Amino acid sequence: MSRTPTVAPLPWLQPGEAFPPPRLAWDAHAPLPGLLAAGGQLDSATLALAYGQGIFPWFSPGDPILWWSPDPRMVLRTADFRLHRSLRKTLARFRVQPGCEIRFDSAFDAVIRACAGMARAGQNGTWIVPDIVEAYGDLHRAGLAHSVECWMDGQLAGGLYLVNIGQAVFGESMFARRTDASKIALAALVAFARAHALDFIDCQQNTRHLASLGAREMPRDDFLALVHGATGKAPPTWRFDAVYWQQLHASDDAG
Incomplete structure (x- = not known):
């Protein structure tokens, strides 16, 4: 029984x-x-x-x-990021297209509201409720939450927001208004992270999309050890420079 x-x-x-x-x-x-x-x-x-x-x-x-x-926890080790050939071509076009750029923290409130408004398969409504929007806005103003923004033709085309404590990066949510805009933002975050020796991005939950980009589950104890080792270090200055794209080498190509 x-x-x-x-x-x-x-x-x-x-x-x-x-x-x-x-x-x-x-x-x-x-x-x-x-x-x-x-x-x-x-x-x-x-x-x-x-x-x-x-x-x-x-x-x-x-x-x-x-x-x-x-437990387990979904984590993207920045060294394991898979830059698929199609995204590599998209990035190459984005980098030379007039009016296309990556910005950090120029429109945090707009990014989190856009994430809240995105329809997602298998979900009714959103977990990014007004209290979350307000709280993470305050966290942004305290210097601990940041937005990575993909701008095209002067418009906010996509992006993501995250929490950063020391050298630990905790991804929260992404959105896209134009094709691949959120993927471009994530690639920019990985490039920035590699340039500043940020070893991992917490993804919280396992999804097929994150797994395709190189994220993997790890035991909670291992994840907490990563967090403990990273949070006591000095945080980076959240400003994007086009030179960071060089961190995405040809060896990242996953086909």
Whole structure:
């Protein structure tokens, strides 16, 4: 006779209360694997503490704040980024096309709102709720969240936003209004990361698209060791220079 696995009660955090250790997150046998806690508050200080421990918020409209630390964790090692031949050709055109450029942090609020408004297969609505938009806007103004923007013909064509603590980079969400604009932004982020010895980009959840670009799952303990080793280092200056494209060498071509 089978027995339903026992699930530990979910901690409910009070504002300012410390997070439980990530190892206490619900495991693969629980209804929501990776869920660590609920409640608390969504402000810059709490977000910085969360990311420094490998924890992130993710919840739907009408839900309480939910905090996650999944095991395994999807991570893109910047050395493993796959620059497929088709994207290489797209980048070559983008780099010489007048009116096309990469910018950092010139339109953070527009980027996160565009990410919130993107329709995604298999999802109803968005997890980038107004409270998330406000909180990450504050985190951006605190210097810990950044946008990577792909501009074409003077218009914001696509991009992504991320959290950066020390030399740890935590990717959040991407959007594209024109073909491949989000992929161009990601390639720019990888080029910048390589130029500044940023070894990894946290991708949180496993998707086929991320896997095709070189991201892989790793045990949570290994991921937390990466975070611990990176967060105490000096962060880079978030400014893009076209010379960084040289970091994407021909050896990255995955066909």
